[in-house]
Amino acid sequence: MYEELDEYLSGEFTTDYWYDEGFSIAREMLEEFEDNDWEELLNAILSKSIEWQIRYAYCVDSDVNDGAVVKSLLLLSSVDDEELFTTCVDSLRVILNSTNIELVSNDEVIMRKIKEILPKCGMATRKMYEDFIENFPK
Numbered sequence: 001m002y003e004e005l006d007e008y009l010s011g012e013f014t015t016d017y018w019y020d021e022g023f024s025i026a027r028e029m030l031e032e033f034e035d036n037d038w039e040e041l042l043n044a045i046l047s048k049s050i051e052w053q054i055r056y057a058y059c060v061d062s063d064v065n066d067g068a069v070v071k072s073l074l075l076l077s078s079v080d081d082e083e084l085f086t087t088c089v090d091s092l093r094v095i096l097n098s099t100n101i102e103l104v105s106n107d108e109v110i111m112r113k114i115k116e117i118l119p120k121c122g123m124a125t126r127k128m129y130e131d132f133i134e135n136f137p138k
Contacts, residue, residue, distance in 0.1 A: 001032050001034065001037045002033070002036075002041055004029055005030065006048075006052075009055045018055065023055070023058055024059075026056070027059045030060065041072060042072055045076065046075060054083060056072070057088045057091050058091065060073065061095060067103070069091075070092065070100045073088045074104065074110070077089065082117065086125060089114065090128050092104055093131055101135065114133065
């Protein structure tokens with residue numbers, strides 16, 4: 001199943017198609033992942049194009065393997081690309097729960113990057129980052 005997702009996320013899409021239905025097709029593929037698929041994804045994710053990584057980060061949610069999804073988003077958040085980072089944080093924000101929050105709270109890179117980006121981002125992005133930060137004890 002990983003190969004199918006990889007091929008799909010590598011495809012050419014119009015922006016409208018991706019946000020209208022493409023991401024949900026990718027999400028359905030992720031729902032069918034088995035442990036070996038998650039392992040392949042985690043091993044290959046940093047070698048993918050930024051566009052592929054952004055698409056992946058956008059389509060994950062809490063209906064699939066929480067641990068692997070959080071690990072993959074933490075890996076991607078280390079890539080030096082602001083759009084990818086914002087997408088990762090937004091996805092993490094909506095899937096955080098009592099089971100996986102510790103994985104995220106132990107990652108100092110995310111909080112440091114947010115503090116760097118916060119003063120220069122727009123209002124909608126700022127609200128998303130602030131909402132994310134509220135999940136963690138001060």
